[in-house]
Structures are given as structure tokens and as C-alpha cells.
Amino acid sequence: MNQDQPDTATPSPADAAAEGSSLQQQLEALQNEVALLRSESLRERADLDNQRKRVARDVEQARRFANEKLLGELLPVFDSLDAGLNAAGTEASPLREGLELTYKQLLKVAADNGLTLLDPTGQPFNPEHHQAISQVDAPGAAPGSVVQVFQKGYLLNDRLLRPALVVVARD
Template sequence: MTHNDTPTPTVPDADASLESQLRDEIEALRGELEQVRADSLRERADLENQRKRVARDVEQARRFANERLLGELLPVFDSLDAGLAAAGEQGGPLKDGMELTYRQLLKVAADNGLVVVDPAGQPFNPEHHQAISQADPGDAAPGSVLQVFQKGYLLNDRLLRPALVVVARHD
């Protein structure tokens, strides 16, 4: 055999094997890159959701920061209501002073999100009223509020205290 008769290694087989390996490696790297992209998008979405949650919590805390103080003022409103009711139609500087104080206090409370629930003559609403008894309706519509024993209050649309009411009985 001559020197030219010896088989030489085929370069195309080695190139094909190397090319196949490189393709596999590229595909593996593409898969890893897609996983990193997906993880990055998920992390970004989680951060955005957390940011929104914190902003919502801060807004809620701001809206209801005065809840305790306003809740503790409710007996003061009740006392002024009772004093004004007891004064009746009698005028005078004492009643005028009580009315002025009451209006000023209500304005400050309203500026901080407090709303009075005084449902006399309105339909009974179990979300805002607490029925303490029922009575014959007389001229009132059945299921309406006949008398308010104690006004209720909402703070930024959330019930702070229900109104205590007497409801017209259904026949």
C-alpha cells in the first residue's frame, strides 16, 4: 500500500459533529436566555404589584388616619344633639352658642371625611342602620325609619357607627 492509499480522516464528519454540538449549545443558551427574560418580567410585575399595594395601603391609612379621633368625638356630637333637642324652640345665647359649636364641629369632621347618617323618614338600610324596635307605621311607609334614637356616621364611605332607629312594621 502506498502512502496515498491510507484512509485519511474525513473532515466533513468532524465538522458536522462540531456544528451539531454548537447548535445544541446555542439552543441551550437560547432556552436559558428565555428563562432569564421570563424571570425578569415576572420580577418586574411583582415589583409593580407591590408598589401598587403599598400605594393603596398608604392611601387607606391616609383616608382613615382620623378614625379613632372622630370615633371618640361621636359622644360629643350626641351630647350637643341632646342639648339642642332639650332646648327645643327656646332661643337665647346658650342655644345659639351650642348650635354654632355644633355646626363648626360638624364642618371640621366633614372636612375630614365624616358624614352624618340621620335617616328619619327614609327606607331602612341594614348596612347603615340598626333597628332597635318596630312600631305601627301610621302614615309612614312600611319599612321606613320612624324615629332616630342615635345618629350614625360614615367615614369616607365606611360605616363608623350605625344609626339606632325605630322601623315601621310591615302589615
């Protein structure tokens, strides 16, 4: 190497400062990009977690109410058995005992699948579970209480399947 020529391998102090400033800007840009990517990753992870929870909740709801149609179609059968028991009277007979046994077995199977019977006689009127079809003067009954049930209601896993049709005592 010729000693008369300037050494181009060592930068001047101004070049070093400019290069340091450029590197600092690149470092800041990369740090900002990493922070942005980290934020997007966390947001996407949270969205995915929320979607997973929503799907699990939807699957659970579908499982809990999968038999809603079948149980809804069985309600007239419950009504018929109930009417048959009322028509059979209170005297013990093989027919009455058979109807009672069938009714109890059917109610047990339905209860095992989440169905709950609403028979609100004597209870306060609840517009969320009962449908009032009339009001009557009922001495001895509390005002606003159910005095007669025309048709029992049913809940499926705490959701109303059919309201009870009731007569309510006047206030």
C-alpha cells in the same frame, strides 16, 4: 512543515458536522436560558409593580382612616350637643344659638376630615348603615322606613363608623 504529515488544522467533514451539531445544541440551550431569564425578569417586574401598587393602596387607606380613632372618640360629643339642642327647645336663646354654632363648627371640621352624618328619618331602613332597635305601627309612614332615630350614625370616607340606632315602621 513536512508535507508527508496530514494537515490537522482543517477538520474532516465528519468532525465539522459534529462540531456544528454541538454548536447548534449550545445555541439552543443558550436561547432557552435567555427565554427563561426573560420570563423570570418579567414575572419579577410584575410582582414588584403589584407590590408597589399594594403599598400605595395601603398608604392611601392609612391616610384616609388615620383620624378614625379621634373622630370615633368625638361621637359622644356630637351626641351630647345634639341632646343639648333638643333639651334647649325650639325657642331662640343665646344658649341655643351658641350650642347650634358649636355643633355646626364641629360637624364642619369633622366633614372636612371625611366624616358624614347619618340621620335617616323617613328613609328606607338600610341594614348596612342602620341598626333597628324596634318596630312600631306608624300610620302614614311607608312600611320598612325609619320613623325615629335614637342615635345618629356616622360614616368615615364611606366606611361605617357607627350605625344609626333607629325605630322602623312595621310592614
